[in-house]
Amino acid sequence: MRRAIIQNLRTFRRPTPRKALKSLRITNSQHASLQRSIGSQPSPQPMRWSRRISVPAALGVAAAGSYYAYQRSGAQSVGPDGVLNGVQSRGAATATAYASVEHSPIGVHNTEVPEAVRKALIVEQGQLFTASIPADQPISKETDNSGRKVLEMLTPEQANAKLRTNEESYLVGRGEGVVRYDVVQIPSNDPIEDDHVEKIVEVPDTTAAAGEGKTRSDWMFWGVFDGHAGWTTSAKLRQTLVSYVARELNATYKSALQDPALTFPAAEAVDAAIKKGFVKLDHEITHDSVQKVLKSQSKVVAAEILAPALSGSCALLSFYDSRSKELRVACTGDSRAVLGRRAGSGKWTATALSVDQTGGTPSEDARLRAEHPGEQYVTMNGRILGGLEPSRAFGDAVYKWSKETQDKLKSSYFGRTPSKYLKTPPYVTAEPVITTTKVDPASGDFVVMATDGLWEMLTNEEVVGLVGQWLEKQATTTKATTTGNSSWLQSWFSTQKTNPLPIEHHDEGSTAGQRAPIRQQQWGVPTGQDERFVVEDKNAATHLVRNALGGKDSDMLSALLTLPAPYSRRYRDDLTVQVIFFGDGEHNGKVELNKEASATANGTNGGNGVKAKL
Template sequence: MRFTRRVSTPIAVAGLAAAGYYGYQQYQHQGIVPSNSPTTTSLAPSVTSGQSRPYSTGTADTQVAGVSESVDVLGATQLPEAVRKALVVDQGNLYTAQIPADQPISKETDQSGRKVLEMLTPEQATAMLRRNEESYLVGRGEGVVRYDVVQIPSNDPIEDDHVEKIVEVPDTIAAAEDGKTRSDWMFWGVFDGHAGWTTSAKLRQTLVSYVARELNATYKSALQDPKLTFPTPDAVDAAIKKGFVTLDNEITHDSVAKVLKSQSKVVAAEILAPALSGSCALLSFYDSRSKELKVACTGDSRAVLGRRGSSGKWTATALSIDQTGGTASEDARLRAEHPGEPYVTQNGRILGGLEPSRAFGDAIYKWSTETQKKLNASYFGRSPSKLCKTPPYVTAEPVVTTTKVDPTKGDFVVMASDGLWEMLTNEEVVGLVGQWLEKQASISGTNLTVGRSANSAGGWLQSWFSTQKAASLPVEHHDLKDEGGQRAPIRQQQWGVQTGQDQRFVVEDRNAATHLVRNALGGKDSDMLSALLTLPAPYSRRYRDDLTVQVIFFGEGEGNGRVELNKEASATANGNEALKAKL
């Protein structure tokens, strides 16, 4: 799921300089002059006028990629006044280039596998960022006032998926309290697929239903005990876990029985697809009566809570732990479950292959050797690894955390696939949302009054509004070593971006999730943002992953019973046709 490669600086610089010279010689004949050619720029770790900025590394056989600004350098060849920006992809390296305005790009790929693409303009990059954004105002008076969602693909088709559902629960399931006859169960899910999109799509369609069914039985059972208002926390956790495991058993094992019974390759292709691909799953469940937020994590997507601290700044609290072969607790669990198998984790991966240690699907890490051989002989599949001796090595059972939410204090939660967390730290994400909230409050005006409708302009911001105006992100900092089981954003290392440089961020979007993605991909650096969004699949996968982000805002809003599309922060289909609000 994550491409990680360490390349020494001398080798990387040498590789980049050589590639730059080669590209310069080739593109001179086409009238294309790379702006970071050795004659016009120099390479250095720091960024100054006329220098190239190392943004990312490629995979095993590539060197550090340099995406350079077009700058005026003393003695450089003067370019025509009318130019367009292009992106040159050469052996895994990126270069920006200048193309005369009257010259079309007529050839995309040459025999060396090199691509020349016209760069997206800042306006086009913004349009691409906002193409899939959604925002909903929740006027149900049950503790949630808004949630924002966005997706940016890297794979084609995107392998991520997501779900948002609000279920009205009658008092026959949830015990009546204070005269209330209604409560809400609210679900948000992020599904990070790999080796295909079918498993994540299956989770979007069915996971909430499986979990809700188990919760329904658990809550009904609690009503039989006069001492209980709610099920015990352990009972709720067990219900969520059962929903996850039951669905994965259907995907992975029940599918095999159906295929063997049908004796049809067509049926096998359809039924086995979600088993042969895989997906992480991050599901949040909020009970509006108990005000408890349960976060169930299977894999390495992540949820982080933003909460106002005593200093007035925001604090970032992780609600999940990345579950990979490189996570100490997961490595210890797997070694205990598979004694005498030293390669159960290798280079941070399960049997040296799969990175997430918990996932749906990924049947080759769960099926017995006999089952895999039988399916390969009669249908299709992949041969089991020679290291696969005592499956299963991967489980879909989630780790569940519980957090008491205080809507009166304006808590918020960010849920995202690892494509976001490999670019930003937990603190940066929470600080960026805090910065975004202050900007929205300034746009709406400061005369916000308690009790205004959650759907009225600015009303939902009351709980978050702060008069603090600072150049740095409004977040409390702590030692990154305290993250515990979570990986640092590897892309920042690849691109040479230093953490703590808050001046690189910008607020330009009305959708909080889009705001996070913009800053993850470059922020104020419009060239970097455009370059990363210009790259098509599969080249883009070397530099960024699929991105799915949800931001959930808790607060006290007016209970008008409606969930409405927030048009100012949502994309529309066919020009004016609004997205359908979800309930």
């Protein structure tokens, strides 16, 4: 998540072209050629990339070569321990040769480069470079004061493996309106600051009147948590948020059963229960923790208890009641949920189920100014007190504690100096905004939930269109059966072209209250060019991430997945994506791992299986 707390990770300054790069000295006996570079055009605005270079051209540049070395006067070869980021030298380079820099047209490879090459990515203060040498030659690195890093590129096979390492898919055979959900995570921070949760709670008729012929119903929860300034708050939400919300819902539903005239609780009561669960948990994280620390008078206890309060996290939680067929989406922060629904034309429509909540959102800015009258800097540059981007979040206690509390904790334990604009906290709340949608499982609705790492690369309509494209591809490649979880695909589709995207009103996703994809703006990627997309994955969430990171441009995908933290944060955020498919599937009462779309089946996680959740 982009946060002003670490401003340098959000602001990407490109140096101007360096005339000194007229030649390179290569510590290798074979001729090498620097094929392409990006960032060589001066930019008048530090936050923007030159639109003269498209995304595939800009980042695809990074995957063409295998070797780079910069020669200073009197340069010396560096041994294996001199190669950063885990790239091991494969031999000592003794001879030297020169190679001129060739700024060849984007996409045009040097014909002199041998066919068998290894790939490398070179990061130099905001610029990416690439070069090529024969595959059997060593990688070495020259050190200088320019901050260059040399990384051996992931091969396409390695990139696929990394992309699929954390993918999970589950087949839901409970006959309650949900047939499948897919999940994937791709880290950028180390460790990843995102988290997620999926839970199905069987509700007996003593809690919710099940209706004729039924003895139970399901409450289904899916959540994505976009952490910032650390991972502890999002981990806390994974462990406890569903329990807090389910407890409040349980009390609300039981109360409604006391009235014989009611079948369901009032909509306002259900919304209030969800909000109460959110606010209670945040109070425990933010305020109860302070009392425990002051009582214990232990810095060890303070370090453990205050961690989720000092970091922060957005939360996007969906609650589906299988009996009412209502889907509620509770949004705290700027993660986003979008509904895909089949239109009469056979194409899909995209409907946002949440609004990005930041200091730059007009409705949130107006709310904050009404709550804090006369405070000029309550939002500044789209950020709370000029610092935090999301206007609603768990944790982030420095925007909720009083100045006195912060001074006390800092003097006795640790903390940060309060903002000079802090006057009437709290400025940030965990109370969510809730939307309610009636779902029609028979029509094959689906919902995509994702942290903002996805939405800064793709529009709402691109995301829904990509899932529609994926569904059509699965329907044409899956054998039709009369039973089983594959039948829900076959019953929906006839063979259609996958390009262009099967979406109605294909535009740039300029939905009120939602930001356009910032990466597309920065990199100058033209929207609406569906030929850049591809269908290669069995997991729908992985399919979305692949196309967000490059699609058909395998070089771009390899480049983005090769970059380690913290360099990767300049180009992409942590990514967590869930895709929930509604429909009528099997009635075997089970929730089973879908092996063909999970890491356990394709062996991309070293045979360790899907990671256990605490």
